[in-house]
Amino acid sequence: LDLPVIQHELMHVIQTLILGALDESLLYSWFAEGIAIEISDDVFYEFIDSQQQLDDLTATFGMLNPISLQYSWTYPDIENVALFYYYPMFRLAVRYLMDPDGQGGSFYDVRDVLIDVADGVEFSTSLEDRFGISLIEYEDQFFDLMYDYLP
Numbered sequence: 001l002d003l004p005v006i007q008h009e010l011m012h013v014i015q016t017l018i019l020g021a022l023d024e025s026l027l028y029s030w031f032a033e034g035i036a037i038e039i040s041d042d043v044f045y046e047f048i049d050s051q052q053q054l055d056d057l058t059a060t061f062g063m064l065n066p067i068s069l070q071y072s073w074t075y076p077d078i079e080n081v082a083l084f085y086y087y088p089m090f091r092l093a094v095r096y097l098m099d100p101d102g103q104g105g106s107f108y109d110v111r112d113v114l115i116d117v118a119d120g121v122e123f124s125t126s127l128e129d130r131f132g133i134s135l136i137e138y139e140d141q142f143f144d145l146m147y148d149y150l151p
Contacts, residue, residue, distance in 0.1 A: 007040035018114040034094030046088040061085040067139040105131045
């Protein structure tokens with residue numbers, strides 16, 4: 001029994017139940033997947049906890065901005081990019097939002113984003129309201145923020 005995988009997929013079920021629809025266009029992929037990876041502590045995906053690990057990934061795949069990836073079907077056509085690059089980046093992006101050394105949010109804020117979106121609030125509006133950073137700002141400054149955040 002692979003508990004992290006079950007927890008990961010159950011998080012997607014919970015997201016769908018809260019949103020009231022299986023509609024990937026409601027949340028950006030980085031947020032939906034990042035939540036599932038972070039809450040399940042899925043060790044299958046590399047945990048980026050240093051600038052060196054970030055540098056290693058960007059040296060291999062390029063500086064692909066995870067925040068700009070809205071839908072899973074828009075991954076670039078690069079072998080293993082989702083598994084070995086984007087998923088670790090999604091986890092990093094969500095962890096940053098919830099870490100006191102990042103944006104200082106919590107899983108309560110994650111829940112509230114899901115509820116907001118279910119109530120018709122745009123994801124970008126809710127993200128800014130709940131985590132204090134605009135989607136545009138997060139995308140534009142992602143790598144600078146991560147280098148300031150990571151040891």
